Amino acid sequence: MSPTVRPFALDLSTPLSTADGEITERRGFLVGVDDPARGLGEATPLPGWTESFDACEAALRNPPAAWDRVDDALGDGRPATPAARHGYRLAVLDAAARDEERPLSAHLADRGGFEAPADTVPVNATVGDGSVEDTVAAAQRAAEAGFDTAKLKVGARSLSTDIDRVRAVLDAVDLAVRVDANGAWDRETASEAVEAFASFGVEYVEQPLPAGALSGLAALRGRGVGIAADESLGEHGVGALLAADGADVAELKPMALGGPDAAIDAARRLLDTGVDPVVTTTIDGAVARAAAVHVAAAVPDVRACGLSTGDMLVTDLGPDPSPTVDGAVRVPEGPGNVGSSFDGCLRD
Ligand SMILES: [Mg+2]
Structure with a gap:
């Protein structure tokens, strides 16, 4: 059909x-x-x-x-x-x-063999690259908006500057901090970064090495800070990541994995192997963002997810069905993903 x-x-x-x-x-x-x-x-x-x-x-x-x-x-x-x-x-x-x-979340929870889904999902604020002062200011705005967790983009500046940025945020703001290097570092720099961030109590270091470096990621684990895979999962898939013991945390992007069902199946496999899934969008429209929220709601006790991306769009498919309030997104309650509220989009 x-x-x-x-x-x-x-x-x-x-x-x-x-x-x-x-x-x-x-x-x-x-x-x-x-x-x-x-x-x-x-x-x-x-x-x-x-x-x-x-x-x-x-x-x-x-x-x-x-x-x-x-x-x-x-x-x-x-x-x-x-x-x-x-x-x-x-x-x-x-x-x-x-x-x-x-709701779709209930359908997906059944599929994954999980308990009843959550009504809300915690989300992280994203703090982009910037000076120490700009980074602290952005983190303060996130805390004032009710976020408990911030993801700081690192890797665009020297490691010593990134270390200063992260330390300044942890000193100034009461937030859990995770960092995302988007594969920017070589093994030596990544090793130094992991050592420093472990000593600060950073939650996890995401993609410290390029996507292909699965064994390198594995070698960075167990040093006092979590290692998260994002681009590595996109390039190699869940099976290869698990076979390499490459991560403590895996970023699941339903759009890149092939669907909400594929994301739930991946979450089940990860949890069965002791790896924590975190669900993130690929900066999608309101319909796919809501679906990612349903996926995250179905994952038991999910960590803060990267689902607060609606404000990265000036125009959208319709009113946000899962807006961010106090550092969490509410899971749409109606039947299905967004109920019938977007059906008109197909006819316009
Ligand atoms: Mg990432």
């Missing part, structure tokens, strides 16, 4: 640097199915993490038969077009949850 596919473009509040250079908008597709109920999905490809916009559209216009089954597990197979699969599978899962008259 071919889904209804409608392209959209959403303006970013500030340009985003990607594997294909800077982008100023997020282009994607709304996806509609009508079996067994009406279902709505979103496919928003991101260069470096998923297929291209054109490949996404081609896959959506002619979805592989294997995508049709609600209980279809991805296993170790990583989809060639994860954003397209996400859009289609979200529509199918939304239809199933709406037919069951329960």
Whole structure:
């Protein structure tokens, strides 16, 4: 059955640097199915993490038969077009949850073998690169807005400056701090960074080494601070990350993994192996952000997630169904993902 596919473009509040250079908008597709109920999905490809916009559209216009089954597990197979699969599978899962008259989070919790999902999900504030003073000011604004956790971007400056930035934030603000180097460091710098951040009580160091360095990540574990994988998971998948013992924490991006179902299956595998999943968006529209919130709500006692990204868009698919309040997002309560509130988007 071919889904209804409608392209959209959403303006970013500030340009985003990607594997294909800077982008100023997020282009994607709304996806509609009508079996067994009406279902709505979103496919928003991101260069470096998923297929291209054109490949996404081609896959959506002619979805592989294997995508049709609600209980279809991805296993170790990583989809060639994860954003397209996400859009289609979200529509199918939304239809199933709406037919069951329960939230998508409950449907996904059942799939993962988890208890009842949470009503809210803690989220981190993101603090970009900046001077020591600017970093502290941004962290203070996050604390005043009610966040308990901040993720500081590091790796763009010298390690000694990044250490000063992190130390200044921990001295000035009562926040849990995690840092994300986006693969910027070599092994020697990463080793020094881990030693320093462990002594400060940083929660975890995300992607201290380039995506391909799974054994290098493994060697950084057990030194007093958690090691998180993000780009490594995108490049190698959950199976390879687990086989390498590469991380204490894994960032799950449903859009890059191939769907909310693939993300829940990955969360189950990670938790069974003692790795903590954290759910993050790929700076998506409101429909996919809500789906990521449902995924996170289904994960028991999930750590603060990277789901507070709606304000990175100037325009959106509709009113935010899961706004951030006091450092948490509320899980949409209606049946399915966002209920019927976005159905009109497909008809406009
Ligand atoms: Mg990251």
